[in-house]
Amino acid sequence: MLDLSAVRGFLFDIDGVFYVGKQAIPGAAETLSFLRSRHIPCRFTTNTTTRSLQTMHAELVAMGLSLDRDEIFTAPHAAVRFLRNEGSPSIHLVLNSNTSSEFAEFPKDDRHPKYIVVGDIGDGWNYPLMNRLFAMVMDGATLLALHKGRYWQVAEGLRMDIGAFITGLEYVTGKAAVVVGKPSESFFRLALDDLGLPPDQVVMVGDDLYNDIDGAQRAGLRAILVRTGKFREGITADSTVKPDLIIDSIADLPKLLR
């Protein structure tokens, strides 16, 4: 059994843990209230790049999930930090318009950019686009992947994620992408710094075996997998990634802390 007595803070994944589709997971709001009543600091992390932070925050509040905007850590946020550290180089965006606005401060170059920022564009992927990105990378651009997700859960089931396209471009160019979202260690470090806690006092809770569980464990945190969202019993059983604990849903967290 995972000993949570020394835990002073939590990192949470949002999608699949607090909600699926447009529905809050039963008990999610109550778990949030419990954590608030105990004054346990939390940060909420997401690789979602389909919506801006502002839109996402409004949707969460509408579902009855009272998160503060300042508590949410997104992959675009991590990418903006990365680009600022690089001296604000030129970029080409492969993002939907809602997320593109978060990169307004960087110069755009659609021919010879220093970085190509890649996120979710739904079914906008096709051969001409892939070939254009291939040419840019061969010409010296670096892929800056907001994440490299394998699949995610929608109402109809699992759906293939952008990790396949990033990996394909890495394969044909022979050049590795910079990945800034989960499971990159820098992403977890950013969230821990904001909590002001060391990794051994923080537990990550997520539904993604690779991005949440493996990523957090590699960054020195312990990690709890929930059986909601993209969780699949068979995939978990077959994986070399071993969560420190598996719980049915986020609703079960308070009783572990009593």
Ligand SMILES: [Mg+2]
């Ligand atoms: Mg998730």
